[in-house]
Amino acid sequence: MSKGSPEDKRKHLEMIQAVISRMGSNSFLFKGWSITIIAAVSAFAGKESDHTLMLIPVVSTLLFWAIDAYYLMNERAFRKLYEKVAATDPSDIDFAMTPAKEYIGFKNWLKTLKTTILSLFYGVVLMLLIFLIFAINNISLEVLIHYGA
16 A cells, blocks of 8 residues: 555545544433433432432533533534545545644534534423423422512
């Protein structure tokens, strides 16, 4: 295999694809872990009638949301790197595995945090947790409307 061959390009693309796959797997695992932890702590808090324990699943959901957005941001950055390498001439392959800085950073993370898929998944979980908190504390919607909360 000589330097700059089509085989080099294929290997480089495979390396990038492996990173993209790991990022996707991590995101999937975070969603599974978040549901598991939230369900377990919520069930325990409901059973024990310990209302302060309900803060744990709410905070956990927010943390998992933030971490999931980080992995999705990185996955997207590596997809851009994949596209760049795919468009590169085989003689210019350098095996760089660092995505462009323009795709990684706080602003991109915030943008990713607000994506539809993450907002739907974690937003629904947060709404269910809030509903559960109200149910555990015997707070009805009528009481909230009446007192203007």
